[in-house]
Amino acid sequence: MKLPKKAVAVASALAMVGLLTSCIGGAPEAEQAAISEFPEKWDEEITVDVFDELANYMGVQEGWFGDLVKKKFNMKLNIIAPNVAGGGDTLYNTRVSAGDLGDLIVTSKGKKLNELVEGGLVLDSAPFYPAMKNVEKFDTAVTHLNDGKDGVYAFPTSVSSIKPTEPSEGIDPTFGPYLRWDLYKQLGYPELNTLEDLLPVLKDMQDLEPTAPNGAKVYAISLFKDWDGNMMVTAKQPTTFYGYDERGFVLAKADGSDYQSILDDDGEYLRTLKFYYEANKLGLVDPESTTQNYDTMWSKVQNGQVLFSWWPWLGQAAYNTDANTQAGKGFQIAPLKDMKVFAYGAEAYGAQQVITIGSKAEDPERIAAFIDWLYSPEGTYANNSQTMGAAGPQGLTWDLDDSGQPALTELGQQAFIGGEAEVPAEWGGGSYIDGGSTLNVSAVLPADVDKETGLPFNYKTWPTYQELVKTPLSEDWKAKMGDAPTSMDYLKDNDQLLVAPGASYTPPTDPSEIETLRNQVKAVIVQYSWKMSFAASEAEFEQLKSQLQEEAEGLGYDKVLEFDMESAKAQNEAREKVAEKLG
Template sequence: MSIKRMAAAAAVGALAVASLSGCSLITGDQPQQADGSAGASGSFPESWDETITIDVFDGLANYMGVQSGWFAKIVKDKFNMELNIIAPNVAGGGDTLYNTRVAAGDLGDLIITDKGQKLDELIEGGLVLDSSAYYDQMEHAPRFDAAVDKLNEENEGVYAFPTSVSSIKPTESSEGLEPTFGPYLRWDYYAELGYPEVGTLEDLLPVLADMQEAHPTGDNGQQAYALSLFKDWDGNFMNNAKQPATFYGFDEVGFVLAQADGSEYQSIIDPDSAYVRSLRFFHEANQLGLVDPESTTQNYDTMFTKYQNGQVLFSFWPWLGQAAYNTPEHTAEGRGFGMVDMADQRIFSYGAEVYGAKQVLAIGANAEDPERIAAFIDWLYSPEGAYANGSQTGAAAGPQGLNWEIGDDGEPALTEFGTEALLTGEATVPEEWGGGAYRDGVSALNVTVVLPADVDPDTGYPYSYTFWPSFQETQANPFTEDWSAHMGGATSTMEFLEANDQITVAPGAGYTAPADTSEIETLRNQIKASIVQYSWQLVFAEDDAQFESLLAEMKTTAEGLGYDKVYDFDLEKAEAQNEARVEVAAEFG
């Protein structure tokens, strides 16, 4: 029994005298606490008589308003509860909205936020409920006791619940059949060239140039480019220029690029860094006319539309190129994005998070019915909840009986409706399941509570339908068959990478970096603005001489603004992160 489970009973008395507004209406003869709960030693009630609407303050949500559609119906049927999503991403001025609600003493009934400093501040401010008593009533969340304990180890209670948890070893990839990063190109155009060998990142340039020359326009007749970029996600540096570094095992920690195995750390402004290598790659591509000139002004959505229209030939991520272009119609015609075998790549992969990811769930201190919210949280960890909530990413299979069912052979398989819904998102949901477009009814929480690659204990298969033999058997098409035939017979990208030692997994340690001090924050804000500005100028430099001049200026300017001090701060975080990875690999590996 975990520490938190043993502590639960001791917290019942404190909970019973707590002054919480509202009460839940319990059916049956279960003993009730002063707040109307069923008590910590039992289970949650099977039904609630009164309909409630809870405010969900969700730092990740991309939807504002009351959850609708099929997910809303499941939640309403099980908990007689509606979810009113408060999304700073949609409302605009996210920090202002957050600060205003915190100042008012009520952030939300259910809170989805970052662990670390932000969560600590909410706990210290009394805005988050200690859910210890309810934790003892939970049936499903305790399957991930290690993550719950780790998350709450510095607090005497259960103030938060982890996300993206998994029973998969932290030394194994969390990413399913496709990695998060990788060099993906229009495979059909690559095939036309005779599948030329690609030894390095730079070797991609003549291949992409030949592809663009052969196909200068997209499906819509508009100009096509090998590369199309965007600025939306720029932060400590130019986001797009970080992506090729991941092909070589690096990920970012502030101004540091850190190898997944902790073997190397680089300063992004070092002339020999993987970041500067990417800038050189983009600059050379632009000199060849391969970079979309609208890259400096367009946003992600505009660029995504170009992928859909066949106007872009290379993608840093499978979830960009493949998601936009690999439709059933296109792949049936042999068209689509596939990862190329770049001989020197060692693609960075995120290991399964045994302690959970960055985001957490918490119950607001002023929640109207905390027990019901606790029951909802527990449900999210259940197989039913993992399937339903996890479908927001397109990975988990969604509700059983609608999207999938168990076949006569005892294996899960998508229904005809599920195939249409999950592959297109456009299917119309039957009225008994909530009606409307399937896409409009997916969970608006936008956070994965149980990793879709984790195994459903009831079926023995992952929650992600992409792993199911029944699904894989239906997905053979001219595109996948050609890709497999020229990738050693691999049936998935991840299978190829693992078989050819072209992936490096960073163990999932759930590391939380310390927040910037006020001094570091001030310095960082000035430095990163300068680095981003110079980086875009470097990509579009007129010639190599101007590139080298701007590169020297970027380094000198950054150092003059205090770069070294911030870099040292980030390097300490990167090293601490690796220590955590080493420890978790030794403990669970």
């Protein structure tokens, strides 16, 4: 087995003396015997503190996932979640100051990981690495992540054997123009050449269904504010239909062929603001957009009050219930003829998050065994979130059918299609959804292929599932789209997808001056973006645009833009290198 190059010397020494003396940052030296395999069982029950920056749950993991971990490792997971605790980085800083962040840590690579290594808060896992047979399959990513470190301090997430030039998202891209297909069908599937062609079509759709079943007024478009950052987040989304994604104040095309300032007169960001202005002028934009948050907007989509979505995980997830789709109602992608949808390539070296073992962990060997299990097929099926297509444990929510194909069990169908299921007592009992993994991080990308079945871990890609979820809505969409099985298949077959190679690029941290300037400028950009979207006239729109450009420039926009442009181009260089090496 190949070890990360910095760990090879360590492993050699281990082979000779059977011990590892590792100095982590300023921590005292500690000895750990090397192991080549983990025990088959663990006699003493332990509780492991999991400091997880992605978790949305605080407390001991319960339900079927907690039961599975208990049976396999005699271990309980006590989740410590900054997202739930609130206070930004307060919880992190407090625990770091105390010298004990957690026994198992999910954090970000780059600056934060480096600080934890240098501060002695994470353990060198080189002694356990020879026993981590499942992680071994992704040794290239482990090597890359720990390059420059004298040991194996962290393990990558969302790793995959898929080429970095292939999309990572499964059956749907992250972005795309999703419409209420049933209303679009009633109009006779009008041709959509460009983004702007959506406007008259959305107007006609809104006229077809002006009132939702709950009696509320229907609007084609509903926006929200609480995700705004460097820009108005909903104004960025349509730029992805043309292959762009954001890097600070830059829109960078997936193939590196174009870089735009978001304030360019003829750029895609201002084009979207003009699109919203025109839509609002036609009465298509929900007037509550300026004050509502994402959750409120989601509820409106769920209730049939919204007809357009930028993401499948909004329109389809909220509205495409079994009852609606059986009635032929629901959101489906409606391709614009000139679009090239941005797709994230499979990350060759893993995502931004990493998994580490805390230096104060009392039983690091058992935690290493648990981490290794997360990279196994069993762990991949069990740990990934349901929204990522996690099939859950074999024998509970899925199994192999008579033909050897993976298929959902009756309980799996209840959980994933019906929306909920009760778990038998022998699997831990309780609600299936409530009992799922609260780690909220995938060790292995769900789109990766299980070598045993020859199909992705994501159950939504299975032929048995596709057959199971046939509805009047899906069949009508397929018939209109050349019999494409999924949105991703259609986009690939019609050359309407632009994949950004997964280079696992980590952007540089803003220097203090850039951070200060950015915070001033982005507030102005967001403020004016909303004003422009709801301008009373075209003259006012143009005036606001000029004011925005002038004020932003006066606050140091160009300096931040230069910094972001360098980052965007460095990101593309990393993409080109990984595509050449592994694509």
